[in-house]
Amino acid sequence: MIQKCPELLEIERNLISIDEILRPILEQDDFISSFGGTFINIFRNHIVVNTVNYSKVDDLLALPQITSNEKFLYFNKANNSMSQIKFNFEQINVRADLIKPKQVFIYIDMLLNNNVLYFERSDINNTEFITAAKPFNPTIFYTEKFTTRKI
Incomplete structure (x- = not known):
């Protein structure tokens, strides 16, 4: 229809x-x-x-x-409850405030049932932030390459 x-x-x-x-x-x-x-x-x-x-x-x-x-x-x-997503989001934001990653959006995606780190450019070194966020299992997107990877 x-x-x-x-x-x-x-x-x-x-x-x-x-x-x-x-x-x-x-x-x-x-x-x-x-x-x-x-x-x-x-x-x-x-x-x-x-x-x-x-x-x-x-x-x-x-x-x-x-x-x-x-x-x-x-x-x-x-896989993730709302309480877990919120906790992880807060923890990722604490690390972002400390490390100050460049050109990244941090948001909750209900379709993915997860937090997302959306990097506008893959040529900027955000390794320290990605490593710090890794324990909170975000999904990562890079604009330029249109790739997704799970850390």
Whole structure:
């Protein structure tokens, strides 16, 4: 089925409103270590919920504000919980503040369920920072080479 722009916009508005209900719940202590955040897939008309601990899915679905939206949720196996991603992000930023790497963006990518170091140039030596960030398992992208590598 081919969807037109107005239909996709309506799907997106609906999923955003559901995600606005879901996200604060997933940030609560009961769930933050079991789920790794969310992202919206308008083409499949669902919210992908990165899931580390599937035993908590039933607890989430039992909540009254979630029950009516269950059909819009897709639980995807994930390696990193939101609490782990946030911790790693903070640690990477501490190292960035100390080392001052050049031309790098540091961000959380929910699709990858990980922190990302996005280097604008591969010819700048950021080895010290990459080595310092390595224990926190970021995904690295380089603009110039369009390559991805895991450290």
